[in-house]
Amino acid sequence: MTHKTTLQGIGAAIAAYALWGLLPVYWKALNGASATEILAHRMIWSLLFLLGVLAVRRQWNWLQIIRQQRRLRLTYLASATLLAVNWGVYVWAVQINRVVEASLGYFINPLVSIALGVIVLRERLRLAQWLAIVIAATGVAWLTYNAGALPWIALALALSFGFYGLLRKQTPLGSFEALTVETLWMFPPAILWLSWLAGHNGGIYHDPGLWLLLISTGVVTAAPLLFFGAATRRIPLTMIGILQYLAPTLQLLLGVLVYGEPFSTAQLIGFSAIWTALVIYTGDSILAARRYQPITPPEQKRG
Template identity: 50%
Template sequence: MGQKTAGQERSGLLLGVAAYTLWGFFPLYWPLLEPAGAGEILANRMVWSLVVALVLLTVTRKWAWIRPLLRQPKRLALIGLAAAFVSVNWGMYIWGVNTGHVVETSLGYFINPLVTIAFGVFIMRERLRPSQWAAVAIGAVAVIVLTVGYGQLPWIALTLAFSFAIYGLIKKQVGLGGLESFAVETAFLFLPALGYLLFLGGEGRSSFTTHGPGHALLLVLCGVVTAVPLVAFGAAAVRVPLTTIGLLQYLAPVFQFLLGIAVFHEQMPVTRWIGFGLVWAALVLLTVDGLRQARRGRRAAAVADPVRERLLVTEEQQPLA
C-alpha cells in the first residue's frame, strides 16, 4: 500500500511539474500566433478549448454531472461569472505577452497568492497568522515600490492577480471538478467568441483563413495548449499534498520571469529588482509558514491516530445494547 502511494505521489509530482512548466512557457507560444491580435487569439482559445473539453468528456465518459447542474441556476450563474473573470485573465495575459510585458505578467502570478490571502481576510473573514500578515504587508510595499519603478501602477500584473484570485474564489463556491468546470466555463464563452471570430471574418480582419494552414493550425491548437496543463494539474492535485501544489505554483511565474529577461530582453531597473525582491521575500514567508503548518498537521495526525485506534478498540469491546 505504501509503495503504491509513493508511486502515485511521484507521478503526481511529475504531472504537477509538467503543468506549471507548460504554463510557465506560454510566453513562447502566443507570439507565434501573430499577426493575430490578442482579441482574435483569445476568441480562438475559447472556441477550441470547448471543442477539446467535449472530446475529453467523450473519451472519459463524464456526462452524468450535466443534468443535475442544469437544475441549479445559481450555481450556473456563478460559473458564468467565473468564465467572465478567466476571460479577462486570459485576454490580459495574451495582450501583455504580445506587447512586451512578459516580466510584468510574471509579477501578476507572483502577487496572486498574496491577493488570495487578502480576499480570505476581507471577504471570507478568515484569521491570518502573524507571518501571513507580514507577507501581505511586504506585498503591499512591493506594489508601491514597483509603482515608483514603472511610473504608474503595475496594472497588467494587478489585473492578472485580481482576476485570477476572484476566479479562484468563485470556483471555490461552485465546487466543480477541473475538467467539468473547464467545459462549462468554455461553453459560456463559446458563442460570444464564435460571434467575434465571424465578425472579424466578415470584416476581412481575420488571420485564420488569410495566413496559411500553419497559422490556422496554431490557432486551433490554442484549445489543446489550454487543456493539457489543466488536465495534468487536475491529475496532480489528487495525488500530491496541497503543500506540494503550493510550492509548485511558483514554477510558472519563475519561468515567465526568466523568459522575459533572457529571451525577450526586457529591462529590469534597480527599483523593479527591489520590488520583485520584496514580493519574493513575502512568498518565502508564506512558503515557510505553510510548510510549518503542514508539519504540525502531520504531527497532530500521527498523535491522534493511535488514540483513535484505542477508542475504536474500547468501543468494540463494549457489549451491544
C-alpha cells in the same frame, strides 16, 4: 502514499506549471492574430477539446447539476467573464512585450487570494501570513513609485484570477467540468466576434501554420489541467503550493533572457520583496500543515 506515487505527482505538477510558464512562447508565435482573436479561438477550441475528453471519460453527471441550479449557471457566467479578462490581458501583455510584468501578476496572485479569503470569506490569518501580505504590498508600492504608474497589467492578472479562484472555490464541479461550462458561456460571443472579423476582412484565414496554432489552443489550455489534476491526486497541496511558482519564474526568465525585456535594479528590489513574502507564506503553510497533520497510532504503522 508510496515513493513512486509521490514522484509521479511531482512530475505531473512540474509538467503542468512548466507548460503554463512557457505559454509566452506560444502566444508570441501567434503574433499575426490580435489578442481578442486569439481569445475567441481559445474559447472555441478549448470547449471542443474538453467536450471530447469528457465524452471519452463519459463524464456527464455534472450536466444535471447545471440544469437544476440557475444560480450556479450564473456563477459560472461570472467566472467565465473573469477568465476571459485574465486570458485576454495575458495574451495582450505578451504581444506588447510585457512578459515580466505579467509574471509579476502570477507571483502576487497567491497573496491576493489570501486577502480575498480574509475580506470575503472571513478567514483568519496567522501572524506570518499578515507579514507576507504587508511585505508584498510594500514591494508593489515600490514598483509603482519607481515606474511612476501602477503595474496595472500585473494587478489586472492577479485580481481577475484571484476573484476567479474565489468563485470557483464556491462551486461543486471539478476543473474540467467547470472550464467546460465557462467556455460554453463564452462560445456564442467568441463565434460572433470571429464572424464579425471574417466579414470585415479580419482574422487569419490564409496561413495554415497559424490556423494549426489557433486550433491547438484547445490542447494548450487543457493539457496543463490534465497534469495538474493528476498531481493533486498524488501529492499534498502544500507541495503543489511550492511548485506553483515555477510558472511565473519561467515567464520572468523568458521575458528577461529570451525576449530582452528590461529588468532594472528597482524592479529587482520590488520583485525581491514579493519573493520574500512568498517564502514566508509558503514556509508558514508547510509548518502549519505539519503541525496539524494527524499522528498515526504506532499499531497502524506496522502494517
